[in-house]
Amino acid sequence: MKKLNDAFTALYNGDNILKLTELRYIPRWLVILIDVFIILFSILLSYLLLSKLHVRVNFPEYLTEKRILLIAINIVFMFIFKTYAGVIRHSTFFDFFKILLSSGSTLVSLLLLNYGTEFWLGKSLYLYPNLFLYFFISVSIMFFFRMVTKQFFNILIDIKGSASKIRIAVVGVSDASVSLARAILHNPNYPYRLEGFLTKRSDSHKALLLGQKIYNSDRFFKNTELVGRFDAVLIIKEIMTKHELEEWMTLALDHGLKVLKAPTLSKMRDSDLVGGIRQLQIEDLLNRRPIKIENKDVIVRHAEKTVLVTGGAGSIGSEIVRQVAQFNPSLIVVLDQAESPLYELELELLEKFPEQNFKFVLADISNSYRLEKIFEIYQFSMVYHAAAYKHVPLIEENPHEAIFVNVLGTKNVALLSKKYKVNRFVMVSTDKAVNPTNVMGASKRTAELFVQSLQNSEGNVTKFITTRFGNVLGSNGSVIPHFKKQIEKGGPITITHPDIIRYFMTIPEACELVLQAGTMGAGGEIYVFDMGDPVKILDLAKRMIKLSGFTPDVDIKIKFIGLRPGEKLYEELLSNDATTVPTHHEKIMISKDPTVNFEEIEVLFRQIIKSAVKRDKVQVVTLLKKIVPEFISNNSEYESLDKKQLNGVENLTLEKENNI
Structure with missing residues (x-):
């Protein structure tokens, strides 16, 4: 009642729109009162129309009583069907239907009353044309009143909020x-x-x-x-x-x-x-048509199976877990050494997949004793190996850490997969492993070589599969979240080089590739993905600035800081010696890279792990270059090792020529 008083007071005081829009609904007693007035008006109008046609009514001496009876019957049905209960400003067809039921029931009741008076008194109480005329007039006006009120409030709300x-x-x-x-x-x-x-x-x-x-x-x-x-x-x-x-x-x-x-x-x-x-968002412009997953194969591979995902709390690993959880595996073991991200993922997954059986394991993949107990307990059918160190500048400064995780960790998980006869081992690799110019890429290529060598090793029944793709949109430490933070701070956006380019794909798309590769592989393959066209990072930065409502180099500056240690201008998906073989999926190819036999790579692995334990950076990188001959350092302190190697080759060639 107070709201209604405020609204009418506002009409007088001038603050009309604001107060009327604050009125949440017209009070029910007022709706009933208005409907009663509509009923009365409809009665008068119907009688007026008949009188203009010179039609004489029955029982004119009881005209007032007849009108009161009609109003009373209609009010009874209004209460029965609660025509007053709806919020007028939000009226729908359902409210119109209630009006039809109320007025229709009134009409039927009066028709029955007419039959009764005809039987007892010889003539009807109401003229039949009068009743039908009243019915159509009352229904039309009641519905019209609700629609006008609804539109009136909508116009007021629109006017009130139009400025904002x-x-x-x-x-x-x-x-x-x-x-x-x-x-x-x-x-x-x-x-x-x-x-x-x-x-x-x-x-x-x-x-x-x-x-x-x-x-x-x-x-x-x-x-x-x-x-x-x-x-x-x-x-x-x-x-x-x-x-x-x-x-x-x-x-x-x-x-x-x-x-x-x-x-x-x-x-x-x-x-x-x-x-x-x-x-x-910039991601909308970079997104491409996602690959089509052959769900039947993926479901068969995971349904009622026990699955391990290493690096499960990371960007790629966590998405693999989410996608695998949709295929009803008997158990998903999520393994990671990052405590807080693993706990946050646990809370998310338990809420999102309450029926799925998860096991969250805090462990370091470089600890083979810890890993073996896990393999022994759960007897995995599928292993997705996504655990890795991936930040190029940090790994360039700490190459021994890349050996512990990317090399030794991969060796541990892969050997245990072979020992416990895991059906399929799928490794997540990177395009930085192709013709690497940094320690991180070289360590991943080293891991690829070891995984491939296991395929034909003695007593192996596991299918070892590698997937290789480019940068992932929105992953931890990727360029787009970094640029967003810089824009939020008002700039500048820092880019290493004006000509640097990269391939991009979405996290779900990358993980779909991993799952698909797990079903396609016969063992020993490296799968590469059609990444589409590369993106120039400078153009990416300018678009992001514009999408944020700013002008590049005016509101947000762009600053070039030079290539970081180990960074190159463009990434490749295939090495110089590789050829590709198509698969039945148009977007997925097999890279035929050079391989190394298991006995040879095993000796080199022991050597490089010993060097890592001694924290001998130079020796570690020297051995990486021996394992991965195409590893040529770029913008790095290790470039001198390439020069020594080149000088050694030149001296050897010169000696041969002199002997000749």
């Missing part, structure tokens, strides 16, 4: 775009206001769609005044090609408009429109 709403232009005039625009129009509480449509077509500029203009993009972006009436463009990513997405983004950002993305309306059913619309 984001003025958007929906890109496209397809069914999906129109459905999205309609959803925005029909939800005035959302923080968006539809102001028009944008299209490449030039034949629609005179037409109206949902009451809004359709603008041709070329004319639109040439008109600075027109662009100034908008705050953002809204796109549906799923219905656009990558080229179209980049084109619309560039046009919008170059003209000072934000770029918002929305899923198709069918994907919004689980969440509201506000939750579905977000600002376009």
Whole structure:
């Protein structure tokens, strides 16, 4: 009641819109009172129409009593069907249906009463045309009242919030775009206001769609005044090609408009429109069409099996765990040496997969005694080896640590997989292992060689498989989260070199490759993925700055700091000596890299592990270069080792020539 008083007081005092929109609903007694007035008006109007037609009513001496009876019967059914209970400003067809039931029941009751009076008194109490005329008038006015009230409040809310709403232009005039625009129009509480449509077509500029203009993009972006009436463009990513997405983004950002993305309306059913619309992220431009997983093979490989994931708390490992959990394995053992990330993952997985059996193990893969007990207890069917040190500058400074984890750790997990007859061992490798220029890449290539050598070793029944791919979007320490933090701090964005390029893929996509490789491999293969086109990091940084609403080198500076130790301008997926063999999957290939037999690699492994224990950096890197001949250091303190090796080769060649 207080809210209603405030609202009517506001009408007098002038603060109309604000107070009326604060009125959550019209009180029920007032709705009943208005409906009674509508009933009375409908009765009077129906009698008036009949009188104009010179129709004489029955029992004119009881006219007042007849009207009171009609009102009373209608009120009874209004209470029975609770036509007053709905919130008027949110009326739907269900409310109209309740009005129909109430008025229809009233009509039926009066018709039955008429039959009774005809039987007892010889004529009907009410004229039949009068009853039907009253029914149609009352139903129409009651429903009209609710729709007008609903629209009135929507207009007030729209006016109230118009100043703070984001003025958007929906890109496209397809069914999906129109459905999205309609959803925005029909939800005035959302923080968006539809102001028009944008299209490449030039034949629609005179037409109206949902009451809004359709603008041709070329004319639109040439008109600075027109662009100034908008705050953002809204796109549906799923219905656009990558080229179209980049084109619309560039046009919008170059003209000072934000770029918002929305899923198709069918994907919004689980969440509201506000939750579905977000600002376009750089990941949206880098995402490619994901590979198609052959779920039958993957399910068979994991269902009711015991699975181990090393490095399970990392970016790749944790996603492997999430995807494997969907295939109902009997147990997933998640192993990692990082305590806090492992605990956080445990909380997440237990909530997300309450029916799945997990075991979370805190352990270091370089400790073979600890690992063996785990293999002995759980008797794994599948092992996904994702544990690794991966940060290039840190590993360049601490090469012995790369040997302990990337080399010795891989050796331990792989040998135990062979000993306990694991069905398949799948190793996660990197494109940095190809023609490596740093210790991290060389250590991963060393691990690849050891895993491959086990395939044909004596007594082996395990299928050893390696997957190799490029940079992963959003992984720990990757460039995009790093750039985002720098932008949030106001810059500068630091880039090592203006010409540096990298391949990118999403974390789910990378993990799908790992799972697919686990089903495809016959053993000993290195699988590489079609990574698409490489991305120039400088262009990536500029796009991220623009998407954040800033201007590169004006609001956010870009600073070049030089290549880090061991870093190269571009990564490769295949070594110089490798050839590729296609598989039945168009996006996955087998790299035919040179291999080493197990006896030879085993001797070299013992040597390099001893050097790592002694913390002899130079000896460690020297042995890495012996194991991986294509390892040529770049921008690193170890470049001198390559020069010594080159001088040794030149001296040997010179001696041979002199002897000749």
